[in-house]
Amino acid sequence: MASTQFAKYNWEDPLNLESLLTEEEQAIRDTARDYCQENLQPRVLEAYRNEDFDPQILSEMGQLGLLGATIKGYGCAGVSSVAYGLIAREVERVDSGYRSAMSVQSSLVMHPINAYGSVEQKEKYLPRLASGELVGCFGLTEPNHGSDPSSMETVAREDPQTGGYVLNGSKTWISNAPVAGLFVVWARCAWDSKVRGFLIEKGTAGLSAPPIKNKLALRASITGSIFMDAVTVSKDAVLPGAEGLGGPFGCLNNARYGISWGVMGALEDCVQRAREYGLERKQFKRPLASFQLVQKKLVDAQTEITTGLLASLQVGRLKDAGKWSPEMVSMVKRNNCGKALEHSRIVLDVLGGNACADEYHIARHVANLQVANTYEGTHDIHALILGQGDDGTPG
Numbered sequence: 001m002a003s004t005q006f007a008k009y010n011w012e013d014p015l016n017l018e019s020l021l022t023e024e025e026q027a028i029r030d031t032a033r034d035y036c037q038e039n040l041q042p043r044v045l046e047a048y049r050n051e052d053f054d055p056q057i058l059s060e061m062g063q064l065g066l067l068g069a070t071i072k073g074y075g076c077a078g079v080s081s082v083a084y085g086l087i088a089r090e091v092e093r094v095d096s097g098y099r100s101a102m103s104v105q106s107s108l109v110m111h112p113i114n115a116y117g118s119v120e121q122k123e124k125y126l127p128r129l130a131s132g133e134l135v136g137c138f139g140l141t142e143p144n145h146g147s148d149p150s151s152m153e154t155v156a157r158e159d160p161q162t163g164g165y166v167l168n169g170s171k172t173w174i175s176n177a178p179v180a181g182l183f184v185v186w187a188r189c190a191w192d193s194k195v196r197g198f199l200i201e202k203g204t205a206g207l208s209a210p211p212i213k214n215k216l217a218l219r220a221s222i223t224g225s226i227f228m229d230a231v232t233v234s235k236d237a238v239l240p241g242a243e244g245l246g247g248p249f250g251c252l253n254n255a256r257y258g259i260s261w262g263v264m265g266a267l268e269d270c271v272q273r274a275r276e277y278g279l280e281r282k283q284f285k286r287p288l289a290s291f292q293l294v295q296k297k298l299v300d301a302q303t304e305i306t307t308g309l310l311a312s313l314q315v316g317r318l319k320d321a322g323k324w325s326p327e328m329v330s331m332v333k334r335n336n337c338g339k340a341l342e343h344s345r346i347v348l349d350v351l352g353g354n355a356c357a358d359e360y361h362i363a364r365h366v367a368n369l370q371v372a373n374t375y376e377g378t379h380d381i382h383a384l385i386l387g388q389g390d391d392g393t394p395g
Contacts, residue, residue: 062132085261092262096368097221109136116241177224
């Protein structure tokens with residue numbers, strides 16, 4: 001006979017996701033959570049208000065093994081994809097900007113060097129990137145080409161004088177660029193029209209990376225442009241294992257996977273804060289949380305968090321088993337970002353007039369999640385990817 005005993009319901013983990021994690025994954029999650037709550041949370045309001053990113057944060061993350069965490073060797077931790085997702089979730093529970101800085105370093109800079117780079121490139125750069133001593137950025141998006149990188153205008157030409165390459169062009173909305181010491185830049189090669197990645201070090205003649213100021217979101221991270229005016233690099237600067245757009249897309253798939261976890265952490269923080277406010281705030285002689293309209297807002301959001309995290313966990317397990325696909329990543333990135341944005345906006349209403357005060361934090365998450373729903377492939381672009389996967393015809 002089936003047992004009539006029921007487990008105690010845990011509103012913070014309704015379907016017991018904890019039971020699906022290994023002890024190592026739980027320990028990594030706890031380490032990341034402790035660091036984020038003790039070291040990032042106290043900084044975030046002033047950082048957001050002043051549009052001030054402290055690069056020392058990446059060094060702190062590096063000391064804990066949080067950067068490039070899935071890479072094996074070169075000073076990296078070599079943990080599971082689920083563990084990496086749990087790290088992203090904890091960082092974005094504080095702020096999407098902090099998770100963006102970490103994601104760029106890990107998925108968009110360290111990953112291409114590890115996946116497409118030479119042994120010499122890996123040995124030269126990965127240990128310093130893993131420690132946070134060296135900050136990197138990823139240059140793909142251009143002023144005239146966001147969702148359509150195949151039309152990129154940045155060009156690399158062979159330099160007969162040096163035997164290397166000369167790059168000209170510009171990139172925009174590049175996280176970490178103004179503080180980066182290493183630039184992973186994607187350019188179309190004039191000799192065969194293929195897109196390749198180039199490693200350019202800060203201080204190279206003709207390279208500049210001014211900040212983009214007065215953003216309305218992701219203000220706790222730093223964003224900039226990249227300008228290349230006859231930037232000359234050696235033959236050793238090209239990533240030998242990447243030809244065509246498959247190179248940058250491989251990086252983006254890793255980043256999108258992490259984003260799918262991160263945005264759920266941001267929404268979790270919104271729900272936690274709205275719940276606490278609803279229990280403390282009284283109107284009509286009752287706590288706000290006792291009203292059915294408020295309860296529905298919180299329950300709807302918690303349901304989306306739970307299903308979103310379980311979906312990302314499944315993709316992580318499939319990723320480590322070599323059974324994942326770009327379409328899977330598009331599904332969880334699209335769903336989780338969209339739901340996080342939608343429901344953070346809804347639970348913001350619980351705060352009433354206090355919603356516009358930044359010390360309540362939820363409005364900051366809402367602004368950030370608008371960007372997370374856009375970058376690394378917009379909501380609609382991922383719908384087109386999934387549509388082609390469903391019926392085989394490009395949208």
